[in-house]
Amino acid sequence: MSIYVVGHQNPDTDSICAAVTLANLKQELGEDVEAIRCGxxxxxxxxILDKFNIEAPKLVEKLNKGDEVFLVDHNEASQAIAGLEEAELTGVVDHHRIGGLETSGPIYFRNETVGCTSTIITKMYKENNVEITDEMAGLLLSAILSDTVIFRSPTCTEEDKEIANELASQLGLDVEEYGKELFKAGSVVNVLSAKELVTNDYKEYEFAGDTIGVGQIEIMSLDEVNDDKKGEILNAIDEIVEEKGYKFLLLMVTDIIEEGSLLLYNPEAKDIIAEAFDVEVEETEVYLDGVLSRKKQIIPVLSDYLA
Amino acid sequence: MSIYVVGHQNPDTDSICAAVTLANLKQELGEDVEAIRCGxxxxxxxxILDKFNIEAPKLVEKLNKGDEVFLVDHNEASQAIAGLEEAELTGVVDHHRIGGLETSGPIYFRNETVGCTSTIITKMYKENNVEITDEMAGLLLSAILSDTVIFRSPTCTEEDKEIANELASQLGLDVEEYGKELFKAGSVVNVLSAKELVTNDYKEYEFAGDTIGVGQIEIMSLDEVNDDKKGEILNAIDEIVEEKGYKFLLLMVTDIIEEGSLLLYNPEAKDIIAEAFDVEVEETEVYLDGVLSRKKQIIPVLSDYLA
Structure with a gap:
């Protein structure tokens, strides 16, 4: 039976892409392996899988006695597929802390201090002189951009950048543009309903007897919120304001790349925001450059103005 | 302060050579590291160090708070230098089982299923395009020959052989010849006294009211026991026989490469051995080809003959 290659529970992009690409590399090297996922x-x-025309790996929720397994993107038993203790662990490729794993015999265990497992797998393709197909290059690049937040994460290294840039150049993709496309696809904006977006990370405040609400979502690009979505969010804001009897409700749509927040609000907040922040505002929105923190940059200003 | 590179407690050749060569590689790559040993x-x-004109790494018995350390040839805290828990672990290169190590953050951790850590370090020189000096090639080759018992250990892989052969060819050394030289230098014959050689792995037997003694040492080549040493051993045998009142005493000097044993004994044993084994013997020695096991090949024969 094939050796399973599998990422961690609640798999993120790296856990899926690293499993698929490492299985591909090992198959090219003549090994009998199969990528799976446990979530x-x-x-x-x-x-990403759609874009590069690759099927999702088979879902296997639990390993059985006698299964052989190779872990990617994690090395802690507590994060691994159920039944690991029954199976035979044959190897690990990862980029996290070393988490107390024990094996009875020697295994391949490669952990590097880079931003993404797929960076290490790209190196393994090179070390073994195996050509990286465009499909595999697509998965590897996507995982690196995802794990390093398009090179912005503090865990991102020069090696991650170099390798991602090489892969992007093979594919003729612009790293920044494709990275944003990828984050947009995975954005909360596409996953949550308008009402959930408003209330996902949400707080109420009392100022001089009035209650207001301030929610926040963090996204990679304001492009993720198109006019339709904006309309839905504003409707949700109106509903909540009415239901709760708020003076007003703000949603901070924070662009963590551009480092600024688009405020969306019900029309009753328009003048308050214009005066409190001393800015020109639209009827139900304003962009505040450099504003990222609700606690430090929004609430104190409103508090001062409303007090 | 430099990062220490260190092998396990009771260091063997690989633990010393891997520390020295990995430190050399890292220095060539501009890192501030120093090889040490903890035993x-x-x-x-x-x-080996004499032959390649390299000083033994500095002895450090215990790490202090704030020391940074990189482990080679082991990854289990219980086998590591004292004070490891106080220090900051920055990396591991090893070829053993994974032994439950935990770190707070990601570290470099490279464990491969090869016969010797120095095989992996040779690969690291190549991966980083760093030239291997003859001195370093000598240490790397020696460690591989030592750990793999000149390619005879079941842990030895094709990769160990290929790399050792490359290193030997750089140095103009014959692998088999140099390997034996190395094992001879480290042989028990040179470490133990004649009496200790006889009694190191020793058992008494009773046959029909007589007591005999049979000792065994395992060596890489009978050349390790020269005529002087043989004389010393025979004197030790005579002394013990007299002291203990034995009928006779045999020492099996087993050549694990040639797979045979030279028996050394007091003259009283001569005829018994000749008749029991049906061989022609010298006054105080005989070589028995194919005889390796005291339990299976010596004791049953003597038991049958003496009963």
Whole structure:
């Protein structure tokens, strides 16, 4: 029977892409392996698999006695597929802390301090002189952009960048543009309903007897919120304001790349926001450049103005 | 302060050579590292360091808070230098089972299923395009020959052989010949006294009211026991026979490469051995080809003859 290659529970893009690409590399090297997953494919990963025309790996929820397994993107038993203790562990490729794993005999165990498992797998293709097909290059690139938040994560290294840039150049893709496309596909905006977006990370405040609500979502690009979505969010805001008897409700749509927030609000907030922040505003929105923190940049200003 | 590179407690040749060569590689790559050891250099390793004109790494018995350390040839805390839990672990290169190590953050951890850590380090020189000096090639080759018992250990892989052969060819050394030289230098014959050689692995037997003794040592080549040493051993045998009132005493000097045993004994045993084994014997020695096991090949024959 094939050796399973599998990422962690609640797989993210790297866990799926690393499993698929490492299985591909090992197959090219003549090994009998099969990529599997132990959880649901998320929206971002689904977009990537569709784009590069690769089927999601088979779902296996639990290993059985006698199964052989190779872990990617994790090395802690607590994060691994159920039944690991029954199976025979044959190897690990990862980029996390070392988490107390024990084996009875020697195994291949490769952990590097890079931003993404797929960076290491790209190196393994090179070390073994195996050509990386465009499909596999697509998965590897996507995983690196996902794990490093398009090179912005503090865990991102020069090696991640170099390798991602090489892969992007093979595919003729612009790293920044494709990265944003990928994050947009996996964005909360596409996963949550308008009402859930408003209330997902949400707080109420009392100022001089009035109650207001401030929600926040973080996204990679304001493009993720198109006019239709904006309309739905504003409707949800109106509903909640009426239901709760708020003075007003703000949703901070924070662009973590551009480092600014689009505020969406019910029309009653328009003048308050214009005066409190001393800015020109639209009827139900305003973009505040440099504003990222509800706690430090929004609430104190409203508190001062409303007090 | 430099990062220490260190092998396990009671260091063998691989633990010393891997520390020295990995430190050399890292220095060539511009890292501030220093090879250390946490125990005595054994006779084999001393021979190797002398031969390639390399000083033994500094002895450090315990790490202090704030020390940074990189482990080679082991990954289990219980086998590591004292004070490891106080220090900051920055990496591991090894070829053993995974032994439950935990770190707070990601580290470099490379474990491969090869016969010797120095095989992996040779690969690392190549991966980083760093030239291997003759001195370093000598240490790497020696460690591989030592750990794999000149390619005879079941843990030895094709990769160990290929790499050792490349290193030997760089140095103009014959692998078999140099390997035996190395094992001879580290042989028990050079480490133990004549009396200790006889009694190191020793058993008494009773046959029809007579007591006999049979000792065994395992060596890589009978050349390790020269005529002087043989004389010393025979004197030790005579002394013990007299002291204990034995009928006779045999020492099996087993050549694990040639797969045979030289028996050394007091003259009283001569006829018994000749008749029991049906061979022609010298006054105090005989070589028995194919005889390796005291339990299966010596004791049953003597038991039958003496009963």
């Amino acid at each position: 649901k494919v998320n929206a971002e990963t689904e977009f | 005595k250099v054994n006779a084999e390793t001393e021979f």
